[in-house]
Amino acid sequence: MAEAHPVGFQWVVEAKNRGAKVIHVDPRFTRTSALAHTYLPVRAGADIAFLGGVINYILSNEKDFREYVVAYTNASMLVSEEFEDTEDLSGLFSGYDPETNTYDQSSWQYAGQQDEGQEEEESHADRETASGLEQESHGPPIPADVPRDPTLQDPRCVYQVLKRHYARYTPEVVERLCGVPQEKFLEVCEAWTANSGREKTTALVYSVGWTQHSVGVQYIRAGAIIQLLLGNMGRPGGGVMALRGHASIQGSTDIPTLFNLLPGYLPMPHFKQHESFDQWIDAIRHPEQSGFWANAKSYAVSLLKSYWGDAATEQNDFGYGWMPRLTGDHGTYQQVLDMIDGKIKGYFLLGQNPAVGSAHGKAQRLGMANLDWLVVRDLFMIESATFWKNGPEIGTGEIVPEECKTEVFFMPAASHAEKSGTFTQTQRMLQWREQAVEPPGDARSELWFFYHLGRIIRERLADSTLPRDEGIRRLAWDYELHGELQEPRGEDVLKEINGYDLTTGKLLSNFTEMKPDGSTSGGCWIYTGVYKDGVNQAARRKPGREQNYVAREWGWAWPSDRRTLYNRASADPDGKPWSERKKYVWWDEEKGEWVGDDVPDFEKTKPPSYRPPEGASGVEAISGDDAFIMQGDGKGWLYAPSGLIDGPMPTHYEPAESNVRNPLYAQQANPTRKVYQRSDNLTNPSPPEQHSEVYPFVFSTSRLTEHHTAGGMSRQLAYLSELQPEMFVEVSPELAAERELEHMGWAHIVTARAAIEARVMVTDRLAPLRIDGRIVHQLWMPYHWGSEGLVTGDSANDLIGITLDPNVLIQESKVGTCDIQPGRRPSGPELLAYVQSYRDRAGLTPGHHTPIETPRGADGEQ
C-alpha cells in the first residue's frame, strides 16, 4: 500500500500513531513492510491456506463475534444433506462434472432448496460470461423458512460446515504451505481476533493483485469470511478494502466498459438466458426474493429510457429488442486470441496499453498485427501503437512491417486537466474535476470522440431501412455542444446518468424513485442522487478539516451517498451501537428513524423490530435486522450456496503454474479455472506432471511508486524515469549464489511464453521459504517497462500465459514459475529457439495441455 497507494497509506500511519497494530503479509518486503509492526513473507499463490488457517483459528477457538455472526450472517442456516466437501472428495465439491469442468450446484444449496441450484450448463454459461456473482446473490430465491439452528450446533449448519472445511488448515499446515513460522502466524491470528468485537474493529486491505489469480475471487471471499466472523463488516474501522490502481477503475466497472455488464451491474443480455425482456428482468430480480434487486425492472427500464428516450416504450419492451446478445466468453483474452485467428477486424484502445500491461504480451502484439485497423487514443506514443515498427517481434522476425496489414490511427487524447467530469475512486466516491484549459492541437476527450463518432455513424445511417440500424437511428444522442471544439457537456451526461422524472423533467434524488413503467430515466441506477436537488453533488468540496472523519460533504459516494456499505451492521440487532466507541449508525426510537454519522444503509424508518409479513418479497421482505440488504436472504455469506463457479467455500489450490504438489488435496489447481488450450498459450508443467523442475522458481510482479501500470503515463516523464530508470529483477542472496547472478549485472528470466532480460537486484527483500520440506525461491519484477518512452526495457507481462479465474475471467498474473539465468537473453530468431529449447525439455509439445482435473493416481506415475 505504501508502494502503490502512498498517499492513502498516510491513514495507516495515522492509525499506527494512535496505537493501531499494522501487519503486512507479502511475498516481498516493501515500503509497507518497513512501516509495519509485523511483516510476514509468504509464498505467492498460497493465500487461501493462510486465510483458511485464520478461519480455523477463529472457529476452533470460538473467537468469532457470536452475536454478530448469528444475527447478520448465514452461519445458522442448514446446508443440504447432499452437500459433500472437498475434505471428503480429494479437493472437489459435490456435483463436479469432469466433461465441462464445472459444477452442478444443486447439492450446495440450503436444506430444502436443492432443486434451485445451478446446473452445469448454467454454471458453464456463467463462467463464460463472468456472471456468477452479478447482483450479489445471483441464484435462487431464499425463502424465509430456510431451516436454521441459532445455537450453531447442528452438524449441517453453515457454521459447522465451515468449521469442518477448515479443520485441516492448522498452523502446521500454514507453515508447510506458506512458509510462515507457526508462532508468527499465531501472532497474526491473536492480534486480528483480539482487535475485533464490540469495542474494536480491524480493517483488511488488499490491492488488486489479489484478483489476479486463478482463485482470485476465493481469496477475497476468504478475507470476507474472516471479517464477517469477527464482526468487522459494515462498521467503522473495519471492512475489506480493495485498493484499485486507476483513477476511475471503479467508475468504469460501475458504468462499465466491460462485455458482460451494463451500468449499475445489470447483466448484458445473454442470447439464451435472456432471450426475452421478461427473462432478462426476472433473471436480475428473482421474483419472490428479498432485497433491493427486486426492483430491478425499474433500474433496467430507466436505463433503456436513457439509451433510447422516447423511442423506448412499453410496447417495444423499451427497446430491449435492439440490445446485442452475448453467447459466451467475449472477454479481452478471448478477443486477443480471436485477433490472432483473424476473426476481429477493428480494435479501439482507449488509454490502455495491452502490449505491455496485459498478460502474454506476444499474443497481444500478434493479435494487433492481424487486424484490419486499430485506433489508439492516448496522451503519448505507447507500445500498443508501435508494435509494427518497434515491438519485440520485429527483432525475432515474427512481425515484418512490410507484411503487416494493420492500419493504425493514433488519436491524441485530452488529459485529466483538459476536460471536466467525474472519476470514481476506490471507495466508490465520485469527485468532479473542473476543466483547467483546452486540450492542445488535435487532442480531444473521449466525450468528444465518441459523441462525434456516433454523430457521423448516425448521419451515415439516417436513411437506412435495415432493422439492424434502427437502434442507432433511434438512439438518444442529442447532446448540446459548446466551445470552439464542439464538446458535449460532462454535466449533461452526468445528469443523464443520474436520471429524470420524465413527467416533471426533474432530476431524481434517489434510485428508490425509479419506476418500471417508463416514466423515469437513469443511466446508472446506483449513481442516482449524484445530481440530487439539481446540484452536482460530486463537485462538493467542503474542506476535510471543517468536517468530521466521514467527510460527507466532499464528493458523493454511491449508493445514495453512503460512505460505508452495509452500515446497519454497525448497530446490534436491536438497533443500538455495539459500543460507544464504535458508534456509527443507529436506530433513534424517538425520531423513529436510523441516524448517525453516515447515510444509513437501510430504509430510514424501518424499525429493528420489523418482521416481514408472510409471503412478502423484495424490499418488504427485508427484516429489521437484515443488515445485508442486497443479499437475497439479507445475510452476509460465510458459505455461498450459489453464485460462485468454483465452490461455496474457498479451498487451497495451487496456482496453475506451481512447483509444489498440493499438499492438501489430490486436486492440484482450481478444477474450474478457465483455460485456452492452444499451442501459442502453453502452461509450464506443475506436479504431478513431470518436468516442473525446468521452470524451478516462483515469480511475482507488482508496481513501483514511481511508475504507473504499463508506463504510458510515467516512462514518458523525465522525473519519474530518472527515479526508476531500468527494468530489474529482485532475487535473494541465496538464489543469486545458486544461479551465479551478480548484483547490478544482467539476468534473463524464462517461461514457456518468453524470455526477458533485466538488471539484477540482489536483496534481502526476498527470502527463500521452506515449503513442504524443501526450499522454494521466489523472485520479483516490476511490470512497467516496454519499448517506448524515455526509459525502455523488457516487459514482465510477456512471461505470463493466459489462465483465468472462472468467476470473473481475470488472468493469473501474480504467480507463475520460471527459470532465471545470468547474462542477457539471446536476441533475434535465436530468442525463439532459446524459449523453444526450454519447452522441449519441459515436454511442452504443441498439443500438450495440463489436465484441469488432476488424474487420480497421477502421483504414482512420477
Place this chain on the structure above:
Amino acid sequence: MRPARAWVRVVSVGVKTWIEGWPVYRQLTGTDPLGRGAAAQSPKSKSLTSRTETADRVAKSVCPYCAVGCGQQIFVKDEKIVQIEGDPDSPVSRGRLCPKGSASLSLVTSDRRQQKVLYRRPYGKDWEELDLDTAMNMIADRVLAARDATWQDADEEGRPLNRTLGISSLGGATLDNEENYLIKKLFTAIGAIQIENQARI
C-alpha cells in the same frame, strides 16, 4: 570625536546588518526556529513570486494516476497550466501527492505528448499526418464496414443476436464516468459487445 563616533556607529550598524543577514542568527532569535521560512530567506528568494500566486485561476481537480483520488489544484496563467499541487482541502489526501501525482504537471505539459493525429497505412513503414476530420470519417467508415461484414442477426434457432464480433474496444479505467457511459451506450447501440477495460486484467 564626532567622526570617530560616527565610524563606530557605521561599524556597529554594519555588524548588526551582517549578523542579522546570517540565517542561523535569524533562526535562533526570530520566529522561525526550524529555519524553513523567514530565517532561510535571501534577498533573492525574497524577491521571487511563486507561480501559484500569480496564476489567473485555479481548477479543482483529481489526480489521474491510481484510485486513491487525491485532490489536485491546477494553476492556470494565460490559458497555460503553470503548476499542479495537492489540494489541502481534500479529506482523502490533505494536500499530499506521491511522486507520480507530483509529476503530473509534466504529464500534461510534456513536449513528448502527441498533439497530431497520426496514420500508419497498411504495410506502411512510418507514420503520416492526417487531418482530424478526415480521420474521424475514416474511422466511422471502418466501423460500419466491419459491422456490415460481421453482422449477426440471429442464431440458427432464430434467437436474436443483434451484434457484431468484428469490433473490439479496450480501456476506460483512466477515463471519466461520463465518457465510459457514452462509449458503452454507442457501442451497445451499434451491436459491438467486445468492450473491455483495465478492470478485467
